[in-house]
Amino acid sequence: MDRNETNNKIEKDPSSFLQRIVEKDLNEGVYSRGICTRFPPEPNGYLHIGSAYAINISYNIAKKYGGEFNLRFDDTNPLKEDKEYVDAIIDDMKWAGFDPKDRIFYGSDYFQQLYDYAMELVKKGKAYVCDLSAEEIRQYRGTLTEPGKNSPYRDRIIDENVDLFTRMKEGEFKTGEKVLRAKIDMKSPNMNLRDPVIYRILHEAHYRQGNQWCIYPMYDYAHPLQDAIEGVTHSLCSIEFKDHRPLYNWTLEELEFNEPPKQREFGRMNLTGVITSKRYLRELVAGGYVDGWDDPRLPTLRGMRRRGYTPESIKHFLGEIGISKDESTVDVSMLEHSVREDLRDTAPSMMAVMNPLKVIIENYPNDQKELLEVQNHPKNPDMGTRNVTFSNTLYIEKDDFMEKPEKGFKRFAPGHEVRLRGAYFIQLTEIIKDDSGEITELRCTYDPETKSGSGFTERKPKATIHWVDANNAISAEARLYDKLIEEEALLKDKTLSWEERINPDSLKVLTEIKMEKALGEAKSEDKFQFIRQGFFTVDNKHTSGEKLIFNRIVPLKDSWKKGKK
RNA sequence: UGGGGUAUAGCCAAGUUGGUAAGGCAGCGGAUUUUGAUUCCGUCAUUCGUAGGUUCAAGUCCUGCUACCCCAGCCA
Numbered sequence: 001m002d003r004n005e006t007n008n009k010i011e012k013d014p015s016s017f018l019q020r021i022v023e024k025d026l027n028e029g030v031y032s033r034g035i036c037t038r039f040p041p042e043p044n045g046y047l048h049i050g051s052a053y054a055i056n057i058s059y060n061i062a063k064k065y066g067g068e069f070n071l072r073f074d075d076t077n078p079l080k081e082d083k084e085y086v087d088a089i090i091d092d093m094k095w096a097g098f099d100p101k102d103r104i105f106y107g108s109d110y111f112q113q114l115y116d117y118a119m120e121l122v123k124k125g126k127a128y129v130c131d132l133s134a135e136e137i138r139q140y141r142g143t144l145t146e147p148g149k150n151s152p153y154r155d156r157i158i159d160e161n162v163d164l165f166t167r168m169k170e171g172e173f174k175t176g177e178k179v180l181r182a183k184i185d186m187k188s189p190n191m192n193l194r195d196p197v198i199y200r201i202l203h204e205a206h207y208r209q210g211n212q213w214c215i216y217p218m219y220d221y222a223h224p225l226q227d228a229i230e231g232v233t234h235s236l237c238s239i240e241f242k243d244h245r246p247l248y249n250w251t252l253e254e255l256e257f258n259e260p261p262k263q264r265e266f267g268r269m270n271l272t273g274v275i276t277s278k279r280y281l282r283e284l285v286a287g288g289y290v291d292g293w294d295d296p297r298l299p300t301l302r303g304m305r306r307r308g309y310t311p312e313s314i315k316h317f318l319g320e321i322g323i324s325k326d327e328s329t330v331d332v333s334m335l336e337h338s339v340r341e342d343l344r345d346t347a348p349s350m351m352a353v354m355n356p357l358k359v360i361i362e363n364y365p366n367d368q369k370e371l372l373e374v375q376n377h378p379k380n381p382d383m384g385t386r387n388v389t390f391s392n393t394l395y396i397e398k399d400d401f402m403e404k405p406e407k408g409f410k411r412f413a414p415g416h417e418v419r420l421r422g423a424y425f426i427q428l429t430e431i432i433k434d435d436s437g438e439i440t441e442l443r444c445t446y447d448p449e450t451k452s453g454s455g456f457t458e459r460k461p462k463a464t465i466h467w468v469d470a471n472n473a474i475s476a477e478a479r480l481y482d483k484l485i486e487e488e489a490l491l492k493d494k495t496l497s498w499e500e501r502i503n504p505d506s507l508k509v510l511t512e513i514k515m516e517k518a519l520g521e522a523k524s525e526d527k528f529q530f531i532r533q534g535f536f537t538v539d540n541k542h543t544s545g546e547k548l549i550f551n552r553i554v555p556l557k558d559s560w561k562k563g564k565k
Numbered sequence: 566u567g568g569g570g571u572a573u574a575g576c577c578a579a580g581u582u583g584g585u586a587a588g589g590c591a592g593c594g595g596a597u598u599u600u601g602a603u604u605c606c607g608u609c610a611u612u613c614g615u616a617g618g619u620u621c622a623a624g625u626c627c628u629g630c631u632a633c634c635c636c637a638g639c640c641a
Contacts (some may be wrong), residue, residue: 015579015580020581030632031571040641041641042640042641044640044641072616074641075639076640077640077641079567079640080640080641082579117617121601133639134639135636137638137639138637138638140602141637142637143567143637144567144568144636145567145568146567146637148637160627163577175639176639178639179639185637188568189567189569190567190568190569190636191636192636194637197638197639199639200623201639202638215640218638218639218640218641219640219641220641222641236637237569239570239634240634240635240636241635241641242569242635243568243569243572243635243636244624244636245569265570267570267634268634269577272576278641289596319580320588320589321577321578321589321590322577322578322589324571324577324578325570325571325579326570326571326572326634327571327578327634327635328577329576329577329588330576330577331575331576331590331591333576333590333591334576334577334589334590334591336590337590337591338590340602340603344602344603345603347602349600349602349603351600352641364569375599376600378598378599378600378603379603379604403612409601410601411601419599420599422599423599426570429612442595452599453599460597460599462601462602463601464598464599464600464601466600506602513611552616
């Protein structure tokens with residue numbers, strides 16, 4: 001029941017300007033073929049939440065109108081691409097619920113066709129071989145406010161261009177020696193139309209095509225053709241490509257495609273405090289500032305997956321934020337809300353202590369041990385129960401105790417009786433401190449009558465707190481951390497003590513310091529300032545014998561940490 | 566006057582033949598609670614970047630202005 005409601009929410013379909021465009025085309029019968037969209041990542045990095053946003057848009061349009069959705073690797077630059085990334089991208093898409101099935105294509109597979117089309121342009125006098133150097137081309141291009149000027153090679157005769165372009169392909173020229181340019185308009189106010197380079201010479205092996213080619217097509221030329229070849233109808237991309245649209249259309253028109261695909265743009269999505277730029281992410285990974293593309297602190301799909309986000313929660317989030325023509329910066333609390341909403345009903349709710357404070361129960365027999373049966377979910381008995389051990393030595397969360405409670409503090413303090421969740425009420429008898437005045441231990445008494453489930457109702461504590469049995473807790477604590485990073489050290493820094501390494505706060509500080517280094521000359525500081533560390537708590541750990549297994553880690557609402565007034 | 570794009574609450578965002586500002590997040594107040602969670606109830610834009618204009622009626626139409634974003638890769 002609950003799940004169905006959630007699913008309905010996930011499926012819910014906010015109206016968007018893109019849908020209106022598609023519907024209009026459908027009504028007017030613009031295409032004799034079915035709707036087809038595509039997601040065209042360059043395999044040079046891992047998918048992140050921003051990629052998921054883009055995928056979701058195209059995927060949903062295709063799905064909604066009974067069309068096809070293509071995954072096409074936009075792999076026209078041999079310098080940057082690698083199979084590692086194509087495999088990862090496919091995996092991540094499947095995990096996130098955007099399975100491209102058998103509709104996986106590679107732009108580089110069309111190199112021959114792309115070359116043939118280019119030759120057609122050359123023969124039509126619409127493209128020419130240019131001998132200018134990269135620097136000269138830049139100078140000839142003009143500036144934003146000044147028009148460019150024609151290349152001296154612009155008026156080469158067609159036969160010469162055909163010859164030269166053929167020889168470019170044959171490998172007669174060195175890397176960078178010549179380029180093929182579209183002949184459009186050097187005076188256009190749109191820089192993209194000032195005779196853009198459409199082919200370059202690059203004597204480099206391609207991860208997929210090997211050494212078959214030494215000329216490679218540029219994005220602006222290749223993309224519309226790749227779309228057209230695949231029968232794409234709506235080529236949806238982010239807003240910065242808006243200015244490229246005239247070139248997209250120029251290419252398709254010159255080559256006289258019937259029912260050409262149309263490019264339409266949507267605004268980029270940013271998240272507060274989150275880096276969603278492949279370039280920066282790559283830098284963090286390559287520089288060793290994080291543990292890899294799947295570091296739980298990263299907004300990559302893999303990182304989020306390890307952090308505990310479910311595909312459902314990500315889709316729900318994406319559905320919730322909508323689409324617009326303008327760039328947006330969504331508050332990360334919306335994302336967190338989506339996980340909470342999903343995990344609230346599906347994740348067993350367990351007790352965990354991140355920052356332990358020892359509690360000794362003086363009137364509980366030293367050699368006694370008991371098993372308490374605790375519900376796995378506060379509202380859903382179907383999720384069963386588990387047994388937890390209880391003894392005279394426990395750990396509670398440091399933040400759950402205050403020696404001098406602030407006004408409004410409801411949890412453990414001198415004179416405050418609290419309930420240990422699923423166990424007994426306890427009261428404080430003594431605070432033990434070390435030489436520096438740091439609280440190291442609490443001495444307490446428990447009331448056997450208050451045992452959970454006994455029906456005791458005479459007193460009602462203001463708060464219920466989490467605890468763990470110290471016998472399991474130390475190792476549990478270690479495992480918690482180890483599991484979080486899947487048995488690897490998240491921080492390679494062995495100089496840190498074990499305790500520092502499990503403390504999320506020290507982790508946070510360290511991350512920030514490293515981040516500053518990573519910043520270097522990065523242009524936008526605030527983008528880099530924080531990888532969101534957030535508050536971790538374990539929300540789904542199953543006990544199986546003595547072992548704890550953590551499946552999901554959920555960011556808690558801040559109010560839990562802060563307490564409320 | 567280089568060109569293009571966007572402006573609705575702290576954030577995201579509906580609003581499409583002009584008819585009297587959806588929803589979500591965050592926040593705030595309260596009730597319930599063996600997680601200060603969850604759940605529940607209430608509250609949160611006299612006004613849509615701004616100044617004018619048209620109209621019985623404007624977020625929607627017109628004009629001027631302002632702010633922000635994108636473009637000078639042989640990257641995508």
